[in-house]
Amino acid sequence: MGVLGFSEEECRAIIRAVDEAVSNIMRHSYSGRLDRPIEVSCRSLRRRSNGKGGQGVEFLLFDRGPAVDPTRLSGRPLDEVRCGGLGLHFIRDSMDRVEYKRTGNMNRLRLIKYARSSKQRPNP
């Protein structure tokens, strides 16, 4: 993803988001079963229509678990020190767009992140 202009920090954020998304599907959509299908596709995106920032990357994750209640996809408040519920927060914080959609008998999660332009990127 470095070739698309993503910094190391942005690459780590993307890896974290996709990893947490797959973990959430395994844990919640498939109740811990490891033999269920998860489809993941990835493609590069042109820069945003407003011309700001660099190129982007889009991930689509499909699973065949039961429909997800969208109101439960907001992540929990972080003002309390407790275990669990951090994965969604990591995903939302790491990506520019997070969209959930039920299509047929499948859940579709769409994750998009755009590279910051070199002008916007803070000095190392």
Place this chain on the structure above:
Amino acid sequence: MIKISARRVDKATIFDVSGDIDMSNSPELRKALLHEIRDARASRVIVNLSGVKYMDSSGVASLVEALKASRDVGSSLVLFGLSASTREVLQLSRLLKVFEVRDNEEQALTS
């Protein structure tokens, strides 16, 4: 794949952890830390994360559970050797200032 080894230095137990911590192996880390805190009653448990390049939310949850257990029994839990990635997930969780984090082993032993 994760590797966890424990050693005693003075009155502290130091866990040297290496590999990526994710949902497949974080229960192993959780079990090791909770045993040392609750059963062995170590007064100071130190986690060396310098060999950990990646930690997911389940790894953070394991550390939070160990922190709560240490508070319950009146011991201390100290982290050191955080990589950029592990530091980021603790920052994202707003836990970086909740944990006692030190730069190296010497500081973790004496703080």
